[in-house]
Amino acid sequence: MPSPNWTPSTLYAALASGVSVSNFAFDVTLLDQQDAIRVVLPAMGDLEIYIAVVNDVVVVDSALVPAEAVSDAQAFNAAVLSSRSLFPLSAIGLETDADGTGHYVMYGSLHAGSDLATVLTEIFTLATNVQTAAATFQSFFKQQDPL
Numbered sequence: 001m002p003s004p005n006w007t008p009s010t011l012y013a014a015l016a017s018g019v020s021v022s023n024f025a026f027d028v029t030l031l032d033q034q035d036a037i038r039v040v041l042p043a044m045g046d047l048e049i050y051i052a053v054v055n056d057v058v059v060v061d062s063a064l065v066p067a068e069a070v071s072d073a074q075a076f077n078a079a080v081l082s083s084r085s086l087f088p089l090s091a092i093g094l095e096t097d098a099d100g101t102g103h104y105v106m107y108g109s110l111h112a113g114s115d116l117a118t119v120l121t122e123i124f125t126l127a128t129n130v131q132t133a134a135a136t137f138q139s140f141f142k143q144q145d146p147l
Helices: 008-015 071-082 116-136
Strands: 027-031 038-042 047-054 059-067 091-098 102-111
Touching: 008 027, 008 038, 008 047, 008 116, 027 047, 047 102, 059 116
Parallel strands: none
Antiparallel strands: 027 038, 038 047, 047 059, 059 102, 091 102
């Protein structure tokens, strides 16, 4: 019998129970206003991962770089579109905040009925991919660090 789908509160409780991501401890917060979860990985430079549960899907994402920090958006976008095989289980997109600020984000998704080990794998894979992408695309960034 399949396990019940995660909700923000049940996934938060599972993540807050003392589990770790590939032996990396993390801090977890339930963001009540957004009905989302923030995971901070201190061992990875306090990298922030955000998790939302929408219907049957768990979406895991993290900021990569502000759009304004990219020196040549056309060349960067072309490089990103050619990078799919470099980042397993993850994709890169461009999102705009309510205030109009653009950010490149990296994200992945999985079924909301996935077991906790699979969710933890997705979190760790995304965190690793964000760090790899920041290093891989560093030449496209202006003289500031990615998020």
